[in-house]
Amino acid sequence: MLTTILKQIGRYRTATWLTPAMTSMEVVMDVLIPYVTARLIDEGINAGNLEKVYLNGALMVGMAGLSLLFGILAGRFAAEASAGFAANLRDAMFRNIQRFSFSDIDKYSTSGLVTRMTTDVSNLQGAFQMLLRVTVRSPFRLVLSIVMCLLIDARLSLIFVFALVILASAMGYIISHVAKTFSKVFQQYDALNARVHDNVSAIRVVKAFVREDYERKRFDKAAEGLYRLFVRAETLMAFNHPVMNLVVYGCIISLSWFGAHYIVARTLTTGELTSLFTYVMSILMSLMMLSMVFVQLTMSAASASRIAEVIEEEPDIVNPKHPVMEVKNGQVEFNHVRFAYKGGSGEYALNNVQLSIKSGETVGVIGGTGSGKSTLVNLISRLYDVSKGTVYVGGVDVRNYDLETLRNAVAVVLQQNTLFSGTVRDNLLWGNPQATDEQCRQACRDAQADEFISRMPEEYDTWIEQGGMNLSGGQRQRLCIARALMKNPKVLVLDDSTSACDTATDARIREAFSRALPGTTKIIISGRILSVKDCDRIIVMDGGKVVGYDTHTDLLRTNRIYQEIYAIQHEGGGDFDQPRTGLTGKEARRKK
C-alpha cells in the first residue's frame, strides 16, 4: 500500500526531497540562534563589550535572514510537492477507474469513489505536507538541541535525559490509547451518518408514519455515542499539555538550582544558563509536535489504504494481446454460457445458456424480475466476462476482440442510462465524434427524439443538465437511443430502454428500426409483451435459463411462462406507463 501511494509522488520527487533539506537548514539556524544569543549576553553584555554585542547581533540577524530564506523555500517546495502529490493521486485513481470493468464498478459505489477522489485525497495531502514540514523539523531539532545542550554542559543535560524518559512514556501511553478510541470514533461517525442519511432520503416515510420523535431518539443516541467517544479521546489528549508543562517546569527549577551552583563554582556562565532554558523548551516542543504528527498520520492511514485500493485494483477485463480489429457481422452466439456475479451469492445468474441469433435478426427478450435478461445482453459487448462457456459475435469469441472495436459494433442502450452536461449535440457525438448535423438529426428522427428536440428553444444546441435532469424520463430514453444509433452498430441492444415512453412512441421506434437498420441485429429487452411480440423470435428467460426461443405465435402455443405473462398483459397495453424507480433489483443485488 505504502509503495503504491509513495510512487505517486512522481515528478515532484525533487520538491519532496528539497522540503526536508530546506527545513533542516532552517532548523540548524533556529538551533544556533540561542547559542549566539548566549554569546551576545556573555561576551557582550556581561563583559561590557558593546562591540561584541553588535557583532553577535549582526550574526544573529544574518542567521535569521538565512532561516527566513530556507523557511520560505521549504514552504514553497512543500506546497509544490503536496499539491502535486495530490494531483497525481487523483490522476492515478481516475485513470485506473477508467479501466474498470462493470464488475469492478459494481464493487465500489459511485459515492465511495467520489469520496476517495476528494475527501480522502485532501486528507492525505494535508498529512503529506505535515510529514514533509514537521516530521523532519521535530526530530532534527530535538537532536540538535540535545547536542547543543551537551556542548554547553553535559552534567546539566542529565536533567533532560530524565525529563525525556518521563515525557516519552507519558506521550506513548496517551497516543496509543487515543488512537484506539479514534478508530471507534470513525465507526460512530458512520452510525451518525446512517441516521441522517436514512432521514434525509426517506423523509416521506418518516413523515407518513409520523416517526419524527422515534427518529429523534435514535439520532440522539448516535450523537451522544459520538460525544462520549470524543470526550474520552480528547480527555486523554488534554493530558498532553499539563504533562509537558510539568516536565518543563521541573527542568527549569532543577536547572535553576544546579545552574546556580555551577555558576558560583565558575563552571557555567549566566548566558549559557539562559540558552539552556531555551533549549529545554525547544526539545519538549519538538516532542509535542512529533506526538501530534503521529496521531494525525495514524488517522490518515485509513484514507491512504482506501486510495491505494483503487489504484491497485486490477481490472478484470483487459484488451487481448493480439486483438481482432473488425467485427464482420451481427451474428451472436452463446455456447454453454454460465455467469455468476463476483461477490454475489455464487449462484449462477445465467445457467448453461445456448443461443444463436442470426445477423440482422430482431430478437425480443422477456422474463420476470431477476430472470437474467440484462445479464444476458451485457455479455455480448463484454461488459462482463462469462464464468464458463463462450459468447461469439460475428463468429469470433468476444474475448479476442479489441474492446473499442467490439463496443462500437455492439451498441448497448443501458437500463440505467446517463446523459452528460453539455448540448444535445455534445451528447449525440459520444456515439460518433465525426458525425455531421444531418447524421445527428437522422438518428434522432429514428429514435423519435427529433420531434421534442426541435421544439426546444435552441434545438440541438439546447443545454442538457447533468443526468439530463431537464428532460422527462421518456425524452431521456429516446435521446439515449439516438446516441447509440449514432454508432451505426452491427448489433443494437435495448435494455428496457423505452419503458418510460408511451406504447405508441415505442411502436414507432421499433418501426423505424426495421426501416433504418435492416442489417443490424436488434435485441430488445422489455417487460411488455407488446414491445416484443412482433420480433422475429423471442427469448423467454426464467431463473437464469432460456426456457423458450421462438416466435410469438409458437410461444403462445407451447410456452407456459410466456402464456402466463401474456394472460396478465393480454387485452392490450397492460402498462399505462412505467414508474421512475431508482435501482433495479439486479443493480441492488449486485451492489452487495
Place this chain on the structure above:
Amino acid sequence: MNLGGMMGRGGRGRTIYIDDGKTRTERKATLLRLTRYVLRNYKVSFLVVAMCILVTSVTTLASTLFTRTLIDQYIVPLTQADNPEYASLAQTLFKLGLILLLGVICSYAHSRIMINVSQGTMLRLRKALFSHMEQLPVKYFDTHVHGDIMSTYTNDVDTLRQMIGQSLPQAFNSVITLVVTFTSMVVLSVPLTLVSLLMAVVMMVVTGRLSRRSRTHFKAQQQSMAGLNGYVEEMLTGQRVVKVFCHEQQAIERFEQLNELFRTSATKANKIANVVMPVNGNLGNLSYVLIAVVGAWMALSGGISIGGMHCTITLGTIVSFLTLNKNFCQPISHVSQQINSIIAALAGAERVFALLDEEPEQDSGTVTLIQPSSSDGPYWQWQEENGQRRRVEGGVELEEVDFGYIKEKQVLFNICLQARPGQKIAFVGGTGAGKTTITNLINRFYDIQHGRILYDGIGVDRICKSHLRRSLGMVLQDTHLFTGSVMDNIRYGRLDASDQECIEAAKLVGADDFIRRLADGYQTQLNSDGGNLSQGERQLLNIARAAVADPPVLILDEATSSIDTRTEILVGQGMDSLMKGRTTFVIAHRLSTVRGADLIVVLEQGHIIEQGTHQELMDLKGKYFQLFTGNGL
C-alpha cells in the same frame, strides 16, 4: 491538529469557500450568534476557563520573570559571597514550584472544561439540527441536495470543534497574554517596550498582507476544486455509459486539464500560506536581536533619558525582557495562523444556522385521531377540539384543487373527485400527469393553493398533521428501508406491534416466504438502501410495513411496480385482503392493478380528463380506452 476535516466522511467533500463573498458584518453577525449560542449553556464553564487562563498566564509570566530574579538576586550575589548560602534559593524555588503547579492544574482544568464545552455544543447543535430538520416540510428535502444536508452534520459541525475548543480560548488567551506581558514590559523598561511594539506592528502589517493575498488564491483554489469535483462526480456516475461508448480517453483528457488547473491554484495558495510561519518566526528573531542590542547599549552606556525620566537597565532585566518579548510576539503569530480556520468555521456555522432558520412545517390542525380502545369500540375516531367524537369512515373529497410546487408553475388544475369510504380509487396517466402530486396533497406533504380537501367532511387543514398522516398508510414509489433488521423495518409501521403481528403482516402481503429464505430470516440486518434485497423484495417489505400500521386509508404509489407480473399474482390475494374495507388510492401502470377499481381517474398534464369505472371508461372510448388497448393516437 485538524481532526475536523478528516472526520467528515458522510457528505461528499463539499466545497468550503474561504472567501465566500460574505461581508464583514455578516461574518461578525454569525460570530456573535455562535458565541451567544455557546455562552448560553456554558456561562459558568466559560467563567472558570477565563479564570484558569488568567492564572496560567500569570504563572507563565512568573516563570519568565523568575530568570531575572534568579540572576540578579541570587546568582550574582552568590558569586560575590565568600560563603554561598543556598537556603533562600531553595525556598524561592519551592515557592515557584508551587505557583507553577497551580498553573499546570489550571491549564489542565481549562482544556478539560473546553472539551465539555466544545463537544457539548456540537452535541447540542447536532440534536437541534436533527430535531429541527424533522419538522421541516417535505419541500425542503425536495429542493436541497441531500449530500449538502448530510455534510452539515459532519463537516460543518466539525469545523466548529476547532473554533470553540481552540480558537476562541486561544483568542482570549492571546488578549490576556498581550495585556499581561505588555504591562510587565512597560514596568521593566519603557524604551525597550517601544522597540518591541514597533516590531509587533511590522509583524501585523506583513501577516495582514500575506493573508489577504493568500485569500484570493484560496478562492481560486476553491473554484477550481468545485469544477474538478463536479466533473469527477458526473463522470463516475455515468461510468457505465463511458465504458459502453469507449469514451475513457476523452474523459481522462478533460479530467487532467481540470486536475492541473486545481493543482496550480492549490500550489499557489499553499505557497503563500506556508510562508506565514517562517516570516513571523524570523521577524520575532529580528525583534529579539534589536532588543538585545538596544538593551545592551542602554546597560553599558548607563541608560537613556525619555521625557526627563532616566531609564537604566540591569543584565537580568534584559534577559527577562527578551523572553517577555518572545511571549509578546507569539499571540500575534498564533492569531494570524488561525484566521483562515476561523473563517472556514464561520462559513460552517452559517450553514448550520441556515438550516436551523428554515421555516418548520406549520400545523394549525386541532382535530385529533383517537386510537381504538375497548370502551369506544374497535374503530378509529376523530376528536374535535371540543371533545366531540365521530367514527373515521375514510371518505376523501377533493374540490376544485389547484396546486403548483412553485407558484409560477401550476401542475394540478381544478381537481374534483370523491372517494367514498372503502372504495378503491386508481390514478392513471403518463409521467408528470400529477398522480403522485395528488397523494402528496392528501397527506399534506404540500399544501394546496386553491380549493378544499375534505376527509370525512373535515378539511385536512383542520386535522393535526401527525394524526392525519397516522390515518393514511403510505406505500411509496421510492422504496426506503432503514438501517436495522427486517423485523425493525416492518415494525416501523407500528412501534408497539409484537413480533407475531409483524410476521402476520408479512404473511398477509406474501413477504414471509422470501424473508425466511434470507440469511438470518427476520433478524437479517439491512442497510439504508436495502442493497441486499431486490427492488421487488423491498417493495414487499414496504407493503408489510403499511399493513402492520393498519390504517383506515391506504395510498399505494406504484407499490408493486417492481414485483414481476408472476409474483404479483401471488401477492394479489394478500393485497386484496389488505385493501378490503379501507379506502385505497392506487397509482399503478398495470392493468391488473387498475381494472378492479371502483373509480378510475385519468390524468393528463394536471387535468382530470376522464373518470369512472373500467366499464364506463371503456365505453367512453376516450384516452383510457386508447391507453388500455395500446392503440395510441
